[in-house]
Amino acid sequence: MEKFEPKILCLLCKWCTYSGADLAGTSRMKYPPNGIVVKTLCSSRVDAQHVMEAFQQGIDGVFIGGCHPGDCHYQTGNYKTRRRVILLKKTMEQMGINPERLTLEWISASEGKRFARKIKEFTSKIKDLGPLPEYDFTESTENK
Amino acid sequence: MAKPKVGFYWCASCGGCEEAIVDLHEDLLVVAEKIDIVFWPCAMDFKYQDVRDMSENEIDITFINGAIRTEEQEEMANLLREKSKILISFGACSQIGGIPGLANFHDRDSIFQSSYGSTCPSVDNPDFIVPQTKTDVPEGELTLPAFHNTVKSTDQVVEVDYYLPGCSPAPYLTLNAINTLLAGKRPEKGTVLAPVKALCDTCDRKDSKPDKIMLKDIKRVSEVELDPEECLLAQGIICMGPITRSGCTQGGEGRCIKANMPCRGCYGPIPEVQDVGASMISAIASIIGIEGEENMSDEHVEKIMDTVVDPAGTFYRFSLATSYLRRKLNDYAKDNN
C-alpha cells in the first residue's frame, strides 16, 4: 500500500500562530509539509462550518492555532474558539468522526519551536488514524 | 381557459404537511375553485398510473412533502418532476430532511436490527426476517420498494423550483405562494417562499436578547420554569432563533416561542447559513460565555459545555440530511478490519 500522506488544514490566527509558523520557517525548523495554511484574523474567525466543510471536502485533520488565553488581540476571541471546538468535537463524535481529527493549540508568535512540534505530533496522529473514510451514497435496489 | 393543474404528493413524512394544506380552511375552497387537482393520493383516489399516463409538464404545480427514504419515493419524485412545470419542495422534511433525516445517524442495517431484530425487546423474530424487495408466492411475485441507507431531501434527488419551509409550512405562506404562482409571477428559481430575516430579528423577546450572555451552564426546558417574556437564550435554553428563518407565524413571533418553548429550527436556515448545526455551534459558542472562564482549565470548560446534551441531535434536529456531511460516517469501522 502507498504510504498515507494526510491532508491537514491549518487555520492560524495572524496575531500569533501564523507568525509562529513563519518563525519556524525562517528558522529552518523541520516539520511535516502536510498542512495547508490559511491565515485568519483571530482563531474565533473560524466558523464550525469551515471545519465541517473541510471534512466534507476530504481533509483528514483540522489544526486551529490561536493566541494563549489572555493574549487574544480581540480580548476574548480564543475563549469563543475553545467553546466552539469543544462542541464541535462532541458533534464530530456523534457524526462518526474521530474528534482527534480536530485540534486547538495555543501558540504565540515567538513559539516557532512549539509550532513545529505540535504540527509534527498532529500529523503523526492523523497518519495513525488513516484517511477520513468517504461514505458511498450509492443505494442498493435490494434490502441488503 | 383551462384551470391550472395541481398535484400533491407525500414521501417520508408524518402527514402534517397534508394537514397544513387542509388548514387553509375556507381559503382551500377558494383555491380549489381556481385549480384542477389532478393528483393527491392522501386525500383523493388517484393511482400512480394516472401520473404515468400524463404528458411531460402536464401538471402546472406539484407540491412534494416528506423526505426521500425509499426507492418508491425516489421514483415518484422523478416521475412528478418530469410531469410538472413547477415543483415545490413543501415542508422541512422535503426541504432539509426534517425529522426523518435524523435516521442518518443510522443506516438500513441498524434500523432493521432495531425494528425487526433482537435490539427491539418486543419483537419475536428469531430468524430475523426483514422486508424483501421480491417475494415469490403461489399467486406470483410480490414486490416492495427498497429501503435506502440515507435519507435525502427532495432537491438531492430532483431539481426543485421553490421551497416552502416549516414543520409544517404556515397556511398563510402556502396561500401566498399559490396566489403568486396563479397570478403568473415567477420568483427566481430556488427561492424559499418565506421571509429572509432570522427569527430573532422578528421575535417578541428580541429586546431581552443580550449580545453576550454569561452562564454557569446550559439548561433543558424540563429543568427550569421558563419566564414567558425573557429571551430563551438569556435563560440558558438553546434556542435556534439566531439562524432560523422567520415566518412560522404571520406576525413573526415564532410559533414555539409563543408557547414558551425554544425554536428547534424547523424553518430551515437563513440564506447566509450552509450547515445549520455547525452554524448553530458557532452562534451558541459566541453568545454564551462562561463566568470566570479566563481562569479555567480546558477540562473545566469542557465539563460545563457538556451540559449541552446531544449537540448533533439538537443542532441538526431538522437538517442532518442536508448538512455538509449529510449523515454519520464510519471513521471507527476500519479499526475492525
Ligand code: SF4
Ligand atoms: S433566541 Fe429565541 S427567544 Fe431569544 S430572541 Fe431569538 S428567537 Fe426569540
Ligand code: SF4
Ligand atoms: S419557532 Fe422555530 S421550530 Fe417553532 S415553528 Fe417556528 S421555526 Fe419552527
Ligand code: FES
Ligand atoms: S487574535 Fe489570536 S486568537 Fe484572537
